[in-house]
Amino acid sequence: MALLEVSDLQVQYETVRGPFKAVDGVSFSIRRGELFGLVGESGCGKSTTAYALSRLLKPPAKVTGGSIAFDGRELTALSDAEFDRIRWSRIPIVLQNAMSNLNPVMRIGAQLIDVLQAHRPKLTKAQAVAEAARALELVDLPKEKLHRYPHELSGGMRQRVVIAMALLLKPDLIIMDEPTTALDVITQQGIVSKIVELKREFGFAVLFITHDLPLLLEFCDRVGVMYAGKMVEISSREELLKGGRHPYTQGLLQSFPSLHGPKVRLKGIPGLPPDLISPPQGCRFQPRCGQARPECGVASPGERFDEKGFVSCHLYGQGGAAS
Amino acid sequence: MSAWLEVHRVSKTFASGVLFRRSRHEAVRDVSFALQSGEALAIVGQSGSGKSTLARMIVGLIEPTSGEIMLRGQPVRRRTAKERLDAAKRLQMIFQDPFEAMNPNQQVGTLIARPLQLHGYEGDVRQRALELLRKVGLTPAEDFVSKFPHQLSGGQRQRVMIARALAVEPEAIVADEPTSMLDVSIGIDIMNLLLDLKDEFNLSLIWITHNLASARYMADRIMVMKDGSVVETGDVEEVIGRPRHPYTKQLLLASPDPRRERAEPQAASAADSPAPPAR
Numbered sequence: 001m002a003l004l005e006v007s008d009l010q011v012q013y014e015t016v017r018g019p020f021k022a023v024d025g026v027s028f029s030i031r032r033g034e035l036f037g038l039v040g041e042s043g044c045g046k047s048t049t050a051y052a053l054s055r056l057l058k059p060p061a062k063v064t065g066g067s068i069a070f071d072g073r074e075l076t077a078l079s080d081a082e083f084d085r086i087r088w089s090r091i092p093i094v095l096q097n098a099m100s101n102l103n104p105v106m107r108i109g110a111q112l113i114d115v116l117q118a119h120r121p122k123l124t125k126a127q128a129v130a131e132a133a134r135a136l137e138l139v140d141l142p143k144e145k146l147h148r149y150p151h152e153l154s155g156g157m158r159q160r161v162v163i164a165m166a167l168l169l170k171p172d173l174i175i176m177d178e179p180t181t182a183l184d185v186i187t188q189q190g191i192v193s194k195i196v197e198l199k200r201e202f203g204f205a206v207l208f209i210t211h212d213l214p215l216l217l218e219f220c221d222r223v224g225v226m227y228a229g230k231m232v233e234i235s236s237r238e239e240l241l242k243g244g245r246h247p248y249t250q251g252l253l254q255s256f257p258s259l260h261g262p263k264v265r266l267k268g269i270p271g272l273p274p275d276l277i278s279p280p281q282g283c284r285f286q287p288r289c290g291q292a293r294p295e296c297g298v299a300s301p302g303e304r305f306d307e308k309g310f311v312s313c314h315l316y317g318q319g320g321a322a323s
Numbered sequence: 324m325s326a327w328l329e330v331h332r333v334s335k336t337f338a339s340g341v342l343f344r345r346s347r348h349e350a351v352r353d354v355s356f357a358l359q360s361g362e363a364l365a366i367v368g369q370s371g372s373g374k375s376t377l378a379r380m381i382v383g384l385i386e387p388t389s390g391e392i393m394l395r396g397q398p399v400r401r402r403t404a405k406e407r408l409d410a411a412k413r414l415q416m417i418f419q420d421p422f423e424a425m426n427p428n429q430q431v432g433t434l435i436a437r438p439l440q441l442h443g444y445e446g447d448v449r450q451r452a453l454e455l456l457r458k459v460g461l462t463p464a465e466d467f468v469s470k471f472p473h474q475l476s477g478g479q480r481q482r483v484m485i486a487r488a489l490a491v492e493p494e495a496i497v498a499d500e501p502t503s504m505l506d507v508s509i510g511i512d513i514m515n516l517l518l519d520l521k522d523e524f525n526l527s528l529i530w531i532t533h534n535l536a537s538a539r540y541m542a543d544r545i546m547v548m549k550d551g552s553v554v555e556t557g558d559v560e561e562v563i564g565r566p567r568h569p570y571t572k573q574l575l576l577a578s579p580d581p582r583r584e585r586a587e588p589q590a591a592s593a594a595d596s597p598a599p600p601a602r
Contacts, residue, residue, distance in 0.1 A: 185579075213581075258582040259536045259582070260583050266515070
């Protein structure tokens with residue numbers, strides 16, 4: 001059984017121009033110990049999905065449908081108080097800006113201890129200090145940093161502190177929303193290899209959200225590709241290295257210059273993502289798709305689950321329901 | 324013959340702090356290079372490497388603390404308004420965040436007309452603005468002239484900035500990470516547009532980036548900066564294919580690239596590959 005099973009998730013925003021679905025019927029699952037990447041461009045709903053899973057959405061955003069099953073429990077049915085008990089302990093979330101996770105006026109040590117004591121009230125102060133120090137060591141930070149304030153650390157170190165904090169309570173799934181986007185590539189590499197190393201040791205699963213598909217292809221087992229509120233493809237790393245199945249994925253892979261191989265002119269993807277308040281009829285990618293066929297502008301593509309994963313595109317059969 | 328642009332031993336030191344806690348920060352340290360007409364140079368570095376400070380000195384937004392910048396062998400003077408205008412006519416800059424480089428109260432047509440008027444354009448300003456908008460792919464241009472910056476997408480704003488830069492028919496464009504705030508599929512369009520314009524108008528291009536792959540895509544030559552100094556410079560394929568400086572090697576290894584393993588399996592051995600697939 002999957003650790004996380006998201007089915008038909010819907011998140012709606014109320015705006016002055018009318019409601020729109022930032023996440024519109026997204027389904028995916030993450031296995032225990034899996035490194036799952038979620039990729040897409042601004043506004044595709046990837047971060048909204050992360051916030052929905054962590055129940056951190058604020059009005060005007062609201063989960064309006066679907067189910068989130070985590071380790072056999074339906075998360076959408078939990079009360080806020082029940083959710084609070086699992087949010088950081090079993091499903092922590094690491095955000096792009098580490099300062100969104102950290103309190104600027106508390107020392108690192110106090111914050112780590114705070115997390116421990118909130119979830120494990122029986123722990124003594126000395127035990128909590130020892131565990132906090134051990135957590136910092138896991139991310140290669142000396143325990144002296146316990147006495148530091150967040151602003152005294154570099155961006156990379158702060159993000160390591162947040163990862164240490166996420167590890168404190170032996171989580172099952174760490175959600176990471178663009179955790180390295182604000183960092184230099186060398187710092188990013190250090191953090192990503194650390195995550196992979198710790199995952200091997202502790203066996204947690206990771207939902208890693210980014211716009212950087214090449215980064216996900218360095219370390220993820222599987223990647224979900226989102227476009228305009230929809231999941232369009234879920235494929236293994238190997239499948240994506242072969243070029244991907246959905247035309248959007250193919251276009252995305254065609255948008256990153258490479259350091260290797262012949263220097264070729266990249267095509268990118270023409271046009272702009274749609275306005276979600278009035279999305280195009282049929283497939284949402286169809287206005288930008290070079291492989292669009294007549295039916296693409298009429299009917300929504302079906303959802304095809306097969307041995308390669310998932311793809312939602314008319315090119316892969318299944319007419320799908322008219323929209 | 325002298326190069327089109329020559330940067331000779333340029334340094335920039337910023338002073339910060341107050342009174343008893345003054346500190347000095349050497350943002351750019353003794354940098355020299357030359358750029359030929361029509362050539363594309365990428366300046367690559369991480370945050371704090373001094374690449375943007377260098378770009379700002381080249382276009383005259385800030386003065387070097389020492390060193391000299393020369394165009395066709397003549398030192399660039401920017402003391403009088405006339406001298407500044409002359410320099411601006413030859414070198415134009417486009418920025419990372421186009422929104423900050425635009426007056427939010429001005430329509431696109433006005434934004435583009437402004438440099439034309441400043442530089443004493445004698446033809447029909449509106450016609451020229453429309454022509455420039457078409458040149459950067461904003462069509463129908465008649466619709467775009469009356470738009471305000473907030474009505475445009477990030478990619479469209481950057482196109483307007485490119486149109487504005489082209490208005491004075493510059494000899495070079497200095498582009499400071501113009502795609503880093505854009506989605507990748509939009510960013511690549513902007514890169515392609517700049518490459519096309521560079522060929523069409525024989526522009527020199529200085530491409531500032533933190534991304535090695537985009538440097539390779541855009542430039543003929545590359546200059547790698549770290550902590551204000553140049554650590555390696557050379558032909559872009561040469562430097563990326565056979566980096567000599569340890570820092571360049573480190574940057575290369577840390578840059579995610581799905582084509583690495585298949586194209587050059589020896590480039591990333593299992594031991595130093597940044598993050599091997601977990602399986």
